[in-house]
Structure formats: C-alpha cells, structure tokens
Amino acid sequence: MAGVMEKSVDVVIVGAGVAGLVAARDLIRSGTDVLVLEARDRVGGRLLNGQLPGGAPIEVGGQWVGPTQHNAMKLIRELGLRTYPTYGEGEHIGEFGTSRCRYTGRIPKLNPLVLADIGQTQYRLDRIARQVAATDPWRAPHAEELDRQTFDTWLRRTARTTGGRDFFRLVTEAVFSTEPEDMSALWAAFYVGAAGGLDPLINVTGGAQQDRVVGGTQRIALELAEELGDRVLLEAPVTDIDWQPTATTGVRVTTRSGLTVRARRAVVAVPPPLAARIRFTPGLPGDRDQLVQRMPTGRVIKVNVAYEEPFWRHAGLSGQANSTHRPLGTVLDNTPHDGSCGVLVGFLEGRHADAGSRMDPGERRAQVIHDLVGYFGPLARDPLAYIERDWAEEEYSRGCYGAFAVPGTLTRFGPALRRPVGPLHWAGTETATRWAGYIDGAAESGHRVADEILPKLS
Numbered sequence: 062m063a064g065v066m067e068k069s070v071d072v073v074i075v076g077a078g079v080a081g082l083v084a085a086r087d088l089i090r091s092g093t094d095v096l097v098l099e100a101r102d103r104v105g106g107r108l109l110n111g112q113l114p115g116g117a118p119i120e121v122g123g124q125w126v127g128p129t130q131h132n133a134m135k136l137i138r139e140l141g142l143r144t145y146p147t148y149g150e151g152e153h154i155g156e157f158g159t160s161r162c163r164y165t166g167r168i169p170k171l172n173p174l175v176l177a178d179i180g181q182t183q184y185r186l187d188r189i190a191r192q193v194a195a196t197d198p199w200r201a202p203h204a205e206e207l208d209r210q211t212f213d214t215w216l217r218r219t220a221r222t223t224g225g226r227d228f229f230r231l232v233t234e235a236v237f238s239t240e241p242e243d244m245s246a247l248w249a250a251f252y253v254g255a256a257g258g259l260d261p262l263i264n265v266t267g268g269a270q271q272d273r274v275v276g277g278t279q280r281i282a283l284e285l286a287e288e289l290g291d292r293v294l295l296e297a298p299v300t301d302i303d304w305q306p307t308a309t310t311g312v313r314v315t316t317r318s319g320l321t322v323r324a325r326r327a328v329v330a331v332p333p334p335l336a337a338r339i340r341f342t343p344g345l346p347g348d349r350d351q352l353v354q355r356m357p358t359g360r361v362i363k364v365n366v367a368y369e370e371p372f373w374r375h376a377g378l379s380g381q382a383n384s385t386h387r388p389l390g391t392v393l394d395n396t397p398h399d400g401s402c403g404v405l406v407g408f409l410e411g412r413h414a415d416a417g418s419r420m421d422p423g424e425r426r427a428q429v430i431h432d433l434v435g436y437f438g439p440l441a442r443d444p445l446a447y448i449e450r451d452w453a454e455e456e457y458s459r460g461c462y463g464a465f466a467v468p469g470t471l472t473r474f475g476p477a478l479r480r481p482v483g484p485l486h487w488a489g490t491e492t493a494t495r496w497a498g499y500i501d502g503a504a505e506s507g508h509r510v511a512d513e514i515l516p517k518l519s
C-alpha cells in the first residue's frame with residue numbers, strides 16, 4: 062500500500078473495532094471488495110490487551126462476555142478462542158452508606174427497608190425496559206415522558222430511600238460510566254431492555270461479567286484482522302467523507318495522510334462522538350447531525366493492580382467489592398488465565414473518573430491503592446504492577462464504555478441512529494438493538510450493516 066494515494070473498492074469501512082471488522086468479514090465472505098481504514102496503529106478500538114509482569118495479557122479495555130450475548134459468543138467460537146469463568150468464589154465486600162458487609166450470592170446484607178426499595182425500583186425499571194422495544198425505543202408507550210427526564214429524576218421519583226438512590230448511582234456508574242443526571246431515562250430503559258434486564262447487566266455469574274477470553278479479549282479483534290489481512294489499513298484516520306445523495310455515485314473517503322478511497326458504499330463504524338469529528342461534504346441531514354451532538358461518551362479509568370498472588374482468595378474473599386462512597390466503586394478479581402500473579406481490576410467511573418484524571422499519576426495511584434487497602438487490607442498496599450488506562454484521553458475513543466443519549470435525543474432524533482444516508486451506513490455498538498454498549502452489540506451492528514449493504518451492491 063506504501064506510496065498508493067488512491068484506491069477503489071466496493072465498500073470502505075471506517076474503524077477497525079469489532080463492529081467494523083465483523084462488517085468487513087461478512088462483506089468479504091460474500092465476495093465484496095472491502096478496505097477498512099483504522100486511525101490507530103492497532104485494531105480493536107475499545108478492546109486492548111496490556112501486559113502483566115510475567116508477560117500474561119491483561120485487558121485494559123473491554124473484557125467480559127456472558128450468557129445471551131449470542132453474537133459475541135458465536136464470534137469467539139468461530140475464531141477458535143476459548144473462554145473461562147471470572148473468579149467469584151468466596152465472599153464479596155459491600156460498603157453501602159455507613160455499613161460494611163461480607164456476603165455471598167447476589168444480594169448484599171443491607172437494611173431491609175433499603176433492600177425492599179432497591180427491589181421495587183429494579184422491578185419498575187425492568188418493567189419499563191421490557192416495554193421499550195430495542196429496535197425503536199422512541200415508540201415505547203411512555204417514550205416522551207421518559208425522554209423528558211434524566212435517569213436521576215426517574216430514580217428520585219421511584220426510589221424512596223437514600224440508600225436505594227445511592228445504590229442506583231453506583232449501578233449507573235458501573236454500567237454506563239456516567240452519572241444518572243447526565244442521561245435520559247429512556248436511554249437507561251432502552252439499554253437495560255437491550256440486555257434483557259438489570260440483573261444480566263450487573264451480575265457476574267449469569268450476567269455480562271461471567272466469562273473472560275483466554276489470551277485477552279482483544280484477541281477477538283486481532284484474529285478477525287488476521288483473517289482480513291491487508292484489507293485493514295492502520296494509522297489511517299479518516300478526516301473527510303464526500304458523498305452524493307444518489308447512492309449510485311458513491312463516496313470518496315480521505316485520510317489524514319491524503320490517501321483517497323473511492324467506494325460505492327461507506328460504513329462508519331466509530332462511536333457517535335467520533336463520527337461527529339469527521340467532515341462530511343455535503344453536510345449530513347440535520348437529524349443525524351443533531352443526534353451525534355447529543356450522544357456524549359461516559360468516562361472511565363480502568364486500573365489493573367497485580368500482586369504476587371491473589372491473597373484475598375486465602376482470606377475467603379472473591380475479590381469482588383463495591384462501595385457507594387469510594388472512588389473505586391467496583392472491583393473484581395482479574396487474575397490471568399495462567400495464574401502467574403493475582404490481579405484486582407477496579408474502575409474510576411463518571412464523576413470519579415473526572416476527579417481522577419485531574420490528579421497527577423502518583424496521587425491517582427495512591428487513591429486507588431488506598432481504596433484497595435480499605436477493601437482487602439494491608440496486603441493490597443504493595444503491588445507488583447499498576448496498569449491504568451484513562452479512556453477519555455484516547456484520541457480515537459474520547460471516553461467509554463460507550464456513548465449514551467441525553468434527554469430528548471431518542472424521541473426527536475432516534476431513527477437517525479441506524480438509518481442510512483445515501484451511500485453512508487452506520488455501525489458500532491451504540492447502534493445495536495441487543496446488548497448495546499457491549500462487544501455483542503458491536504458484532505450485531507457489523508452483521509446488520511453488511512446485510513443492509515449486500516442487496517444494494519447487486
């Protein structure tokens with residue numbers, strides 16, 4: 062490819078995350094000539110393997126998969142990858158308000174009033190989520206009413222106790238990496254519905270955190286890219302997309318280095334806020350532009366802390382800990398498959414990521430270790446390695462885990478999320494109808510966009 066400044070293909074795909082790579086694979090298997098342009102010097106986007114002191118891979122981005130994530134699980138099987146369960150034996154630690162408990166199973170030991178409040182709030186959220194069709198949430202029975210309010214407003218009206226509201230703030234941070242007051246209640250209901258309920262979202266066993274991929278989850282993208290070979294071009298950030306409203310005339314996509322790719326169709330497989338940074342000529346229809354202006358990303362700093370061994374297991378602890386008041390609100394055992402060391406993974410999410418990113422690295426690390434010592438005792442004080450990634454600092458992610466919609470977005474502009482514009486098609490986990498925001502949703506969107514394009518090429 063060196064020296065070539067112009068190229069023609071049937072379909073050009075912007076972004077080599079799971080969505081873009083799955084779309085490329087499907088299209089190529091149907092005999093389509095495809096080129097994937099990836100801004101970074103690697104594939105995988107929000108999936109990235111780091112390295113532990115002994116060389117074992119450790120995920121610094123997306124990692125878990127779970128039951129009902131059929132697209133992700135099928136992909137993993139097809140690529141010849143294997144999964145293994147997240148460690149969860151022993152007691153979990155819960156710090157809710159002023160109380161601290163050790164518990165097994167799903168339900169922490171809490172004040173019965175708070176527990177009942179959490180139960181009824183979850184029941185109502187699940188019930189609303191079931192009414193919100195994941196394909197067109199803007200048509201749900203109470204869509205307008207839900208989309209007029211933030212998730213925080215809905216929670217304040219629904220949860221009766223301070224403990225219940227604090228619990229759902231923690232859940233919002235853990236699931237959406239943003240705060241309830243940032244997000245539309247309709248988006249929250251859509252997202253919960255797309256996962257099949259709140260339990261599948263927050264549970265380890267039986268939920269989205271159940272399994273890990275041997276070799277690290279980025280292997281999904283690495284194996285896909287291996288299959289695609291030179292049809293994936295790295296270090297090719299797309300700056301401009303020229304298109305014609307009549308689909309037959311196609312697109313011209315330009316990268317920062319000046320490479321021009323002409324194609325009959327283009328797939329934009331990047332998160333909405335990143336799509337908003339590409340210059341489209343002519344400009345996109347107002348609905349599409351307004352939509353991406355209203356879909357910011359959450360914010361997360363993911364931290365893996367490695368120890369000689371998983372010492373918490375010897376104390377009968379699972380490594381799973383949650384707190385409504387610590388910045389490191391969620392922690393899990395992330396010991397690698399080869400067991401070469403013990404690893405705890407923790408997340409600074411939403412407002413805690415805001416604050417964490419303003420600290421200098423030493424201060425942030427001290428804060429994280431302080432919380433781990435608070436959960437697991439003094440043995441947490443001296444790690445072998447401390448590996449962190451602030452996803453808001455990533456030029457081609459600009460935040461994580463994914464984008465969400467602010468109030469008024471879905472009901473006013475929702476249909477523009479997936480609706481093609483002339484020869485332009487939209488993929489990425491945010492466009493999924495099941496498990497939006499997850500690897501599974503990214504894979505679904507890749508398949509969907511390929512199915513959308515293939516009939517148009519014949």
Ligand SMILES: Cc1cc2nc3c(=O)[nH]c(=O)nc-3n(C[C@H](O)[C@H](O)[C@H](O)COP(=O)(O)OP(=O)(O)OC[C@H]3O[C@@H](n4cnc5c(N)ncnc54)[C@H](O)[C@@H]3O)c2cc1C
Pocket residue numbers: 075076077078079080081098099100101104105106107108121122123124125126297298299300330331332335339361363452457458461462463488489490491498499500501503
């Ligand atoms: C810390 C963290 C933890 C997570 N945990 C989980 C988890 O446990 N389970 C789970 O299922 N999901 C998890 N996720 C979410 C999951 O990683 C994503 O849903 C999924 O990887 C999204 O894939 P995608 O292809 O839609 O988007 P992306 O992975 O964002 O891919 C988009 C690609 O487009 C590229 N790009 C952007 N702009 C341009 C441009 N202008 N030109 C060319 N290329 C461009 C990017 O570099 C990127 O490679 C997590 C994410 C993070 C960050």
